[in-house]
Amino acid sequence: MKFLLIxxxxxxxAVACGNPAASQPxxxxxxxxxxxxxxxxxxxxxxxxxxxxxxxxxxxxxxxGRTTRMxxxxxxxxxxxxxxxxxxxxxxxxxxFGNVQEQYDRLRSQIQSPxxxxxxxxxxxxxxxxxxxxxxxYLSLNYAKLPAFNPVKLLAIQNAASSLLRLQSTLQxxxxxATFVQQREQQLKGQLGQLSIARNLLGVNKAAFxxxxxxxxxxxxxxxxxxxxxxxxxxxxxxxRFQSFMQKSSYAAQLFHLxxxxxxxxxxxxxxxxxxVQELISRQVSPPSAGSGTGLATDPAQYLQDKxxxxxxxxxxxxxxxxxLGRSSGSGDMTIPDFKPNNQRTKTFLQRLTFGFxxxxxxxxxxxxxxxxxxxxxxxxxSGNFIAGVAAGYRLGVGNGINHIAFSNQGVNxxxxxxxxxxxxxxxxxxAEYNYMQAFTKWGSLLKPDVWQKSxxxxxxxxxxxxxxxxxxxxxLFDALYNQHVPNSQPVVFRTGLEF
Numbered sequence: 001m002k003f004l005l006i007x008x009x010x011x012x013x014a015v016a017c018g019n020p021a022a023s024q025p026x027x028x029x030x031x032x033x034x035x036x037x038x039x040x041x042x043x044x045x046x047x048x049x050x051x052x053x054x055x056x057x058x059x060x061x062x063x064x065g066r067t068t069r070m071x072x073x074x075x076x077x078x079x080x081x082x083x084x085x086x087x088x089x090x091x092x093x094x095x096x097f098g099n100v101q102e103q104y105d106r107l108r109s110q111i112q113s114p115x116x117x118x119x120x121x122x123x124x125x126x127x128x129x130x131x132x133x134x135x136x137x138y139l140s141l142n143y144a145k146l147p148a149f150n151p152v153k154l155l156a157i158q159n160a161a162s163s164l165l166r167l168q169s170t171l172q173x174x175x176x177x178a179t180f181v182q183q184r185e186q187q188l189k190g191q192l193g194q195l196s197i198a199r200n201l202l203g204v205n206k207a208a209f210x211x212x213x214x215x216x217x218x219x220x221x222x223x224x225x226x227x228x229x230x231x232x233x234x235x236x237x238x239x240x241r242f243q244s245f246m247q248k249s250s251y252a253a254q255l256f257h258l259x260x261x262x263x264x265x266x267x268x269x270x271x272x273x274x275x276x277v278q279e280l281i282s283r284q285v286s287p288p289s290a291g292s293g294t295g296l297a298t299d300p301a302q303y304l305q306d307k308x309x310x311x312x313x314x315x316x317x318x319x320x321x322x323x324x325l326g327r328s329s330g331s332g333d334m335t336i337p338d339f340k341p342n343n344q345r346t347k348t349f350l351q352r353l354t355f356g357f358x359x360x361x362x363x364x365x366x367x368x369x370x371x372x373x374x375x376x377x378x379x380x381x382x383s384g385n386f387i388a389g390v391a392a393g394y395r396l397g398v399g400n401g402i403n404h405i406a407f408s409n410q411g412v413n414x415x416x417x418x419x420x421x422x423x424x425x426x427x428x429x430x431x432a433e434y435n436y437m438q439a440f441t442k443w444g445s446l447l448k449p450d451v452w453q454k455s456x457x458x459x460x461x462x463x464x465x466x467x468x469x470x471x472x473x474x475x476x477l478f479d480a481l482y483n484q485h486v487p488n489s490q491p492v493v494f495r496t497g498l499e500f
Contacts, residue, residue: 044235046156049160050156063167063171067215071108071181075100078184080203096191111177114166114169115165115169124219128224132164133165135242135246140154142241171215174215181208184204188201202338210346212335213345213346342383353379354378354380356376357497358377358473359374360373360495361373370401371397372395374393375391378391386420386421390414391415391416392412392414395413415431426461428459433454435455455479455481457479458480459475462474472499473496474496475494477492479492
């Protein structure tokens with residue numbers, strides 16, 4: 001017991017002296033908890049940390065690339081603006097655009113440079129990054145002290161921690177670039193607004209807005225943990241040693257300097273009680289009495305609650321306004337767009353793709369059996385209200401009636417389509433189709449263009465949300481070329497399908 005107390009005192013002194021490596025006790029074979037701790041660590045495969053490293057590196061490259069391209073776009077807009085402004089007022093143009101290329105070169109260099117030894121002070125706090133950095137630092141400091149030490153796993157842990165640190169640095173540099181661009185846009189508006197070059201200023205406004213929106217999306221991506229990160233945290237979340245390390249060594253702990261007895265009964269000593277707080281509020285607020293005609297409650301807690309509800313209503317109104325401008329999160333001043341934003345502009349190519357399938361049935365005729373047309377669709381979101389896409393389908397024959405079911409190959413079809421949101425969940429849709437209406441046994445038969453039947457469709461579409469990332473749709477279309485088909489087809493086409 002004496003040696004245990006000496007060890008605990010030594011650990012506390014080491015933490016106070018700023019030595020995080022000594023903040024955790026060394027595992028020994030005499031300590032039964034060390035065996036449990038080693039067992040929990042051994043369940044985390046080194047490939048998990050290698051995958052985390054790849055995730056962080058991929059996101060870091062993505063942020064660097066997209067932010068650099070956004071800065072190049074902003075710089076190009078400024079150079080075009082410089083040319084136009086020089087024609088009207090060369091002296092003012094030299095003052096405004098004197099070292100513009102140097103500024104953008106410095107921003108790009110900062111984004112691509114390795115992180116410094118200290119990221120404090122943080123421009124913005126991310127709980128996910130904080131918890132993962134603290135976890136990886138904890139494993140790096142303690143894993144080598146455990147029995148059955150695996151140097152390969154330790155190297156994977158350290159590489160993941162280094163990649164996460166680089167990611168945080170890149171994100172901070174991207175946020176700083178967005179702030180610079182926002183301030184630059186306001187400066188250009190103020191100094192060049194009288195030169196009748198509104199078209200060029202609009203280009204600067206677009207570049208600044210979309211860069212801010214892009215950085216806001218990066219922040220949203222870092223708010224939610226991936227399944228891989230959640231699995232690693234789950235292994236150590238209940239470990240008392242990790243909990244203690246998190247309370248002392250996380251960014252939040254370093255910012256707020258939580259006491260050692262935080263969360264314990266001793267830590268509540270000297271704090272005001274609920275009754276004392278209410279009495280203090282009652283003396284400070286002094287709300288009007290019920291008989292004064294104001295209608296306010298005499299209870300101070302109720303009075304403050306009413307004020308909080310009113311303030312929350314104003315905050316919600318501001319959030320709705322930000323959402324309408326395409327900005328869901330972020331801090332600092334925001335560039336107000338002088339145009340209607342395209343909420344797909346900052347998405348990647350894959351993020352703008354939609355996939356799905358559709359089903360169309362057709363009754364039997366004297367010449368053809370009943371068919372089910374199954375098609376796979378792939379669309380590209382040009383904007384939040386406009387989608388262009390293609391589809392490929394297969395015509396399956398199902399026979400003539402319930403008593404004569406017979407599956408057969410009745411052809412294929414190719415489609416191109418456009419969708420435009422008219423209002424809410426209602427869309428206008430149309431497109432061109434080519435249908436091969438004959439059974440075939442060889443793919444070479446599909447190369448005969450005179451056999452394909454043409455259709456020109458236009459109509460309405462209703463979409464329903466049936467899940468977080470799934471939509472169901474119903475289409476009612478008119479075929480403008482139905483009377484040219486042999487045999488004549490139905491003029492009205494009904495389809496249903498799914499999108500994801």
